Amino acid sequence: MRIDILTLFPEMFEGILNSSIIKRAIEKEKVTINIYDFRDYSTNKHKKVDDYSYGGGAGMIISVEPIVNCLRDIPNYSQAYKIITSPHGTPYNQTKANELSQKEHLIIICGHYEGIDYRITNYIDEEISLGDFILTGGEIASLAILDSVVRLLPGVLGNQDSIHDESFSQGLLEYPQYTRPEEFDGYKVPEVLLSGNHELIRKWRRFKSLELTYHKRPDLLTKVNLTKEDMEFLEKIKKGQSL
């Protein structure tokens, strides 16, 4: 996969590209990531990329021209899937991360200041929002997209099973997990997890996954296909019973 990011702050990407799973994915050639500073594509003699908002108002707007010049300089940009990060966009989630991880070539454009001249929407496929809050710029949003997409690429994570088990992958929150010691400050690891009984552990984990989702994110339960066993578990959970 190839991912190109257009930004005015390339230095914000250095730490992430040189750490942990993203670094390994680059080294293993699972992904190529290019950071473009679109200020380099400004035709203004002072390399200015922003200007006042037509109609008035506070703050500066990024011009569409340097971004489009930069886009056109990217090999095969017209075939790439092009995104801008924007509070107007589709709220980002795991389904969208999965969808983006299937693309061969992704381009992510980061806004800044008061945003980008709206005509940019003629050159892109989708606006994506990280949530209902305002960031200073699109860099953090694009890093979140980049990170969530790259870890889904085949061969990037050591243990591919973790992708299938974790929160949202099956529409529910993940069950609670524990590691050594067996007891800390009087808090014990649930006995069932030490039993070695795989079927009991599977049932306990499914029950806990449903229980956590029911209490913390009940909205998710309306979108998931529940089995007969799940329905029985949920009946107990609603009555405050344990497994």
Ligand SMILES: C[S@@+](CC[C@H](N)C(=O)[O-])C[C@H]1O[C@@H](n2cnc3c(N)ncnc32)[C@H](O)[C@@H]1O
């Ligand atoms: C300060 S914001 C501009 C906000 C804009 N004036 C508005 O009210 O909608 C600057 C840039 O940060 C990015 N940004 C801010 N909040 C975001 C969010 N929730 N999701 C994705 N990107 C965001 C966008 O790229 C945006 O162009």
